Structures are given as structure tokens and as C-alpha cells.
Amino acid sequence: MADPGTLGIIVKTALAALSDGRLRKGIGWTIAAILSPFILIIVVVISLLSGTTNHNNNAMYLSFDESSISANIPKEYRGHIEDMRRSFAMLDGKIRDINMQIEDGNSLDSIRIKAIFYSLYFGENQPSNIDKAKFVDCFIKYEELKRTVTDEGNEYEETYIVPVAITNLSEVYKNIEEKMGNSVAYESMSNANEIYYRIQYGTPAPNEGDGFTEWEDWVQGLTPEELEDLYNDLPNSDKGSKIVQLAMSRLGDPYSQEKRGQGRYTDCSYLTLWSYRQIGVNLPATAAEQARFCVKKKITISKKDLVPGDLVFWSHKPNGRFMNITHVGVYAGGGKVVDASYSKGKVVYRNLFDSNKQVLYGRPHILK
Secondary structure (H helix, E strand, C coil): CCCHHHHHHHHHHHHHHHHCHHHHHHHHHHHHHHHHHHHHHHHHHHHHHHCHHHHHHHHHHHHHCCCCCCCCCCHHHHHHHHHHHHHHHHHHHHHHHHHCCCCCCCCCCHHHHHHHHHHHHCCCCCHHHCCHHHHHHCCEEEEEEEEEEEECCEEEEEEEEEEEECCCHHHHHHHHHHHHCCCCCHHHHHHHHHHHHHHHCCCCCCCCCCCCHHHCCCCCCCCHHHHHCCCCCCCCCCHHHHHHHHHHCCCCCEECCCCCCCCCCECHHHHHHHHHHCCCCCCCCCHHHHHHHHHHCCCECCHHHCCCCCEEEECCCCCCCHHHCCEEEEEEECCEEEEEECCCCEEEEEECCCHHHEEEEECHHHCC
């Protein structure tokens, strides 16, 4: 069997291929959908062989706190943890300097900044040497304001510049790419989200829903040619209207990822899974895997061909899953959709929203 280091190189190479737009275009999303499960299996094997999952988790938590580093932590990880702690101390100093200048009370989120820094640089050679002022500058913009000044009894207006915290993560990552010269992969963005939620809230990051406001201008990034490759000319199905009726029967049911399937609780992917299960079609458990299922079965269509009962998939943020898909709903016809909405807290019937974040459309109701 190949050693963990060799397998790690294979995984990094494969993930790079899947995240590179030119390679995706060359091999097509269908092949990527087939290969991805095998890549995930390799990742699991590596974790089982080398214990890297536990070491990585320990390294993350130890980097963010000041507790002593166990002797069980390998020497390699120890060095990275100590360097990351030095980096965090320098980042905190730069963040304090900026926050003292911010006037609107919307201070920089130090945990968010450090989570992104960790995701991008942990394991690199001496991240403590990276320009921290330049990195923190990626999280702010400067605005020109005016104020009245009194000098020896005379009042006059002067213009001054103040920093303002950027709340849109898409804008932050664009700044990082431009100012730091980093090409930030979707996987790194997803990892940063996971780190942030685990450190800030002690919970895993939410991966499904329609309420990711910090990614307002997020665009999945597929080219028109890549999307065209996913379109199929498919027949309609009498089951489509039944799917809509089933989904509509859940209107008002409460939203919960944790309690989905218990009583009336549901989330977006459980609503579609449940509706399709009633007509004998078994869908995978998550929105992203339902999308992958549609691609592998060649039952994806174009938006102009939508009919009642079809599935609509959104990408509201990078989540490291297939096509970074974070939400799914049932097309109800007439430009409407039925979906379990995180932002509304329940199952709703509404206009087909966020057209710029719709990345895929599927028709599983033609399956027998």
C-alpha cells in the first residue's frame, strides 16, 4: 500500500484538478462527479493510516489558545503551531491598531481574520514572516469623511480618511488574491468557514441553507460552456405535479438541520428527499449530493426547460461540496419554488430567487 505521504500528494493533485476551471472544462463535470467519491475515500484512508485528522484538529485548537502543547503532538506540528501562535499575536496587534481608528463600531472580527490566515498558511514555511499589516488591510476599505474643526474661534470643514470593516467575504478574498498574490481555492474558503465556526461557536459550520449574507456576490464560477455540457433534452413526467403537491403539503413546517426528519422538522435537502421518496425515487441526503446524483444520471436540464417537480440548486457560498452547492428547492411552475428556507425558518412557497446563484437544474421525477 502507498504510504500516507504519497497518497497525500495524489489527493492534492486530484483536488487541484477538480478546482481548476480549465481542467474541469477539459474533463467535464460528469467525470469529476464520478472521481470525487474515490478522492474522498483516499482522504479517509489517509486519516486512518496516519491519524492526521486528530493532529490537524489539535493543531487548530492549540493555535487559537495558549494551553501547553502535549508531548504527543508530533514535532512537525509543534513547530507549525508555535509559528502560527506568533502569527496570531502579530495579527492581533494589527487588528487592534485598525479597530482604534474605526468609527462606526463595526470592528474587525479577529477570529475571522485568523481563521482565514490559518486556512491559507498553516503548514507553510514560517507564516510569521508574512506581512501582517498587508493581510489585515485585505479586510478593510477606506472612506473619506468630513468633520467640522474649530481653530482659534474659526470653524471650517476638513476631510479625513477612516478604515471601514468589510463584511462581504467575497470582497475579502478578492483583496487577498490581489494584495497577497494568493490564488484562494474554494476548499480553503470552506476550511476557513469551518475553523471560524468551531472556534467562535464550538459547532460545525452550516453547509446548507439560503441565509449566507456574508457571501452576497458569491458566484460559483462555472463557464457557460461548462453549464452547457450539463444540459440534457429530457421528457416531462406526470410525477412532477405530484412532487409539487407533496412539497406544498409541508408548507410552514419548521426548518432545522439538526432535527430534520424528526416530527415535522426539515431542511432544504430533506424536503426534496422526502417528497421524492413518496413517489419511489430515492435521492441522496444533501443538496450537493442530490446535484451530483442528477449529473451522474444525466438528468440535468437548462433553466428555460424547467417544469413543475424539477429541482433547482443554488450555491450561496463555498462549502467544499460538489459544485459548492448549498441549497435545493422544488420548482413549482410559474416562476415559483417550494423550499425549506433557513432565512425564513420554515418551508415556503415563493418566487424563484437569487438567479445569479442558481447553478444547476435536475429532473429526477423521470426516473422509474
